[in-house]
Amino acid sequence: MRKFFLACSLLAASFNPCAVFAADLPSYKAPPPVLAVSPWRVEVGVRYWFSSGNHKYDYYHQTIPGLLISRLTFGDLTGHSAETFFRVDHESGIFLKGFLGGGTLASGKLNDEDTVAATRGPYANTVHVQSGGSLKYVTVDLGYNVLETRLPTGQPVRISPFVGYNNFHERMNSFGCAQILANAEFCGTDPPTRTPYPTNLDGLDFDVAWNSLRVGLGGDIEFWPGLRASLEAAWIHSWLWNTDYHNFRPNIRGVQQSGKGDGFQLEGLIAYDLTPRFSVGVGGRYWQFSAPGKDHGERLFNNVTRPIYSFSQRYGFFLQAGYRFGGPDDPTGAGDFGLFFGKAEAEPHEWSGVYLGGHVGYGFAAAKDTTLAARSPEAATLQTGFQAPFAQRSDIAGFVGGGQIGYNWRLHPLLVAGLETDFAYANIGGSFGASADFVTDDSIRNFATSTKRLLEWLGTVRGRLGFLPRDDIMLYAAAGFAYGEVSTLGALGDGNRLCALEFYCSAGAFSGFAVGWTGGAGLEYAIARNWSLKAEWLYVDLGRQNYAINAFGGSIAGGFPANFAASSASATHLIRTGFNYRIDWPGPTGPAVAAY
8 A cells, every 4th residue: 555655646747546546535734833922022112202391400509508599490491302112021020111212402491590699699580592402311110010900890900010210311502691681781782882692602501410210100901902001100319410511601611510319200101002013102201300419619719519409300292103022912923032033923024015104213413523714813813822612513412203105126035125215304403612711901701612503304315225034024224315404503702791892703604405425224123014113223414514604793893803614514323213014006016026
């Protein structure tokens, strides 16, 4: 019998009777593969956080307790930021979660109140415009699910205490000066000896960092399948480190303050599952930090420290999209950490075709400067005397967010080529102010130089070449053409006499369309046949913007025209995350698609 079946196997193509006989035998079907259930459940995603906030800094007398000398209040600080988040749960109940974010402080104002105690001198309250600020933050928590059960009504509930760390950093820059009190000398005008305070002079910057330990409790409940809500609250103990840049006062520019205190953080979320693994949600967040502390003595020549009090809060709502895999209810094995991680779907992702999507991200500047070249003898005198710099570097950071559309060709089982264009809102910028003492015949004056740069929107057209180490993961490189709207400014002036007749005051700006190039790399992960998540880094160079900084006001009338030629570099690193959806067009897919 064995020989008969062997003969049928060898001659089936030629002898139909054997083939017919073999076809009548019971067929063998291999059992489906058994995929291991992962003990890990992972969720990753991206958020956009729209927020507002304020920061208050109180400065007290060194020997009279409670005597308030000065107060700085940064208010209405509108923020846009992008963040990525993750949560990893083990079947034992232990979890690790966190998020990383950054963005821009697009608007706001500063109230600078001096000699608040009336007995210490005349009271002044000046208003300044905040522009070009930034924020960045990170949180990491370790916790345990102490309770996972169901309510009598059937909804699953989870209660989870945690401990963790939070870092929150704000950079605030202020321009111009307007006195809101009548008959006050600060920021005033007195023609013909004065001109209005230059609005493009960066007068005061604040760099605030809060490092906090968190202890909190979180919980979540599923109202019905696919719709769930979560809430967490944390008490924080914070350490403050602040750097104060009074750009018209070299003796206190760069003064540092420290302190420690308590605060709290609240966060809530409602999320809905569009698929068993992909979800969208909306949430809210409130953070509050406060700390008494001390100024470290740089304000006084005798190095006497003075007490301070700092208070920060930030609040707003966020939108998020998340993807989770693994755990006992995921039979695909997507929680197994093999090459990167397990496959999200058994069905292969189709990479060829038209796709569209969205992205959010964080931008920060490459290490390039604004250069200043003297165009008049007075400008050369300032530079050779070290009152004006030859170059100045700004701290550049901010938010970017928009959409993209593209087309992919599957060239080979391992290679994908594509063309993509994107367009995005951007607020990536920053400013820097520096000052120096200027000795004249009758006094020592403070002379300040300010530069600022801002990328307002951005577009690219890029070619992509991708490598598929697995049919659901693409590693790619991209390069192409970039364009956008860039604004930059520079100003020099006397911080004491506000462009008086006998002193220098100059300003200039550029705003317009710029073109350049971009290049970078990224990773795209298919979560379904038509959906994929992406993360990428891009370097964008929009060239240099050249403009003139010319004297105005009393500087010209007094014969002190300090004129400069400025050149500002617009080079930015972008870290972006987002998603793509591939469109299924009706009709034939074409030979390139069908071949693979």
